[in-house]
Amino acid sequence: SQTIHQWPATLVQPVGSPLSLECTVEGTSNPNLYWYRQAAGRGLQLLFYSVGIGQISSEVPQNLSASRPQDRQFILSSKKLLLSDSGFYLCACGTGGGEQYFGPGTRLTVT
Amino acid sequence: GESVGLHLPTLSVQEGDNSIINCAYSNSASDYFIWYKQESGKGPQFIIDIRSNMDKRQGQRVTVLLNKTVKHLSLQIAATQPGDSAVYFCAENGSGGSNYKLTFGKGTLLTVNP
Numbered sequence: 435s436q437t438i439h440q441w442p443a444t445l446v447q448p449v450g451s452p453l454s455l456e457c458t459v460e461g462t463s464n465p466n467l468y469w470y471r472q473a474a475g476r477g478l479q480l481l482f483y484s485v486g487i488g489q490i491s492s493e494v495p496q497n498l499s500a501s502r503p504q505d506r507q508f509i510l511s512s513k514k515l516l517l518s519d520s521g522f523y524l525c526a527c528g529t530g531g532g533e534q535y536f537g538p539g540t541r542l543t544v545t
Numbered sequence: 546g547e548s549v550g551l552h553l554p555t556l557s558v559q560e561g562d563n564s565i566i567n568c569a570y571s572n573s574a575s576d577y578f579i580w581y582k583q584e585s586g587k588g589p590q591f592i593i594d595i596r597s598n599m600d601k602r603q604g605q606r607v608t609v610l611l612n613k614t615v616k617h618l619s620l621q622i623a624a625t626q627p628g629d630s631a632v633y634f635c636a637e638n639g640s641g642g643s644n645y646k647l648t649f650g651k652g653t654l655l656t657v658n659p
Contacts, residue, residue, distance in 0.1 A: 438588075466645055475553055477634065478589070478649045485645065524588050532577040532638045534647055536588035 436461040438537035440525050446543045453498075453512040455540050457525030460506070467508040468526040468534060469500055478524065484508060520544045553632060555654045564622040566653045568635030573616065575637035579647065580609060580620045584631045592620070592633075622655075630657045 437460045447453060459465055469481040480493045482500035490500050497516060501509045508525055520543050528534040558564050570578070576597040581589035595602045595609045595618075602609050608621040618635050632654050636647040 477651045480646060483645060528645070532647070533579060533591065533594055534636075535591055536581075539586075539588045541586075 436465070436527050436535055438525055438527050438535060440523075440537040440540050442540060443538065444541045446545060447515050448545055449517055450514050453510070453515050453519070453542070455510040455523055455525075455542075457508040457510075457537055458506055459508075459527045462506070462527065462529070464505060466528040466530075466534075467502060468528065469508065469510050470524040470526060470536075472522040472524060472539075474522075482510070515544045517544050553652050553654045555656065557656045557658060558625050560625060560627060560657055560659050562625055564620075564625045564629070564655060564657075566620045566622075566633050566655065568618040568620075568650050568653075570616050570618060570635070570637045570648075570650075572637060572648070573613075575648075577638040578609070578611060578618050579636045580607075580618075581634045581636065581649075582629075582631045583634065583652070589634060625655075625657050627657045627659055630655055 439458045441456055466485050468483045470478045471481055472478050481498060482490055482492055484490050484502045487502055487505055498510060498512050523540045523542055525537040526534040579594045580592045582592050583589040593604045593607050593609050595611050597613060600611055606623045610619045620633060622629055632652045634652045635650040638647055
């Protein structure tokens, strides 16, 4: 079964600073990869998904971007963080069957 | 950890009772559904899934029921334990049945009283 790693676990960044969150997956090949954001007490908002290396689909216009440099690596980035970027960021891995499995998440606080 | 505040529907049960968490979905084209459990500060954990060619599926202490006529999904937890306290989300493969993306419900906070 797959294992999803995310780091860092917690991050505090000032407004206007850059961001790089990393997600790596073990135990599977050619997965679909996803980035979600979850605000406190809220549901999950899909930000990006990728069905293969270099293939990124954006769901929500914003100042975030995603990249997939390797089959099992997914990176979420920003050049300049906004206060509204604070939240709990979750990486997920899926197969063609539809199910998705989540990583432990990164808590981002923009100050 | 993650704060699950007042925006979520809540269900409070006594330890040992059965719990039923409900979810309504909107896309009649969805043919795959998942229940997730999310504990405070952690990522959602896959509990059980069901495809639209089934009405019921059972796991360990959990049962998912699907009523396609009224687009309703429920999760039943038998003999609820304090460790079951968490937020529970349902998800459907919306977008016309796409297997790439899931649409998540808002979640229900389950509190188990000892």
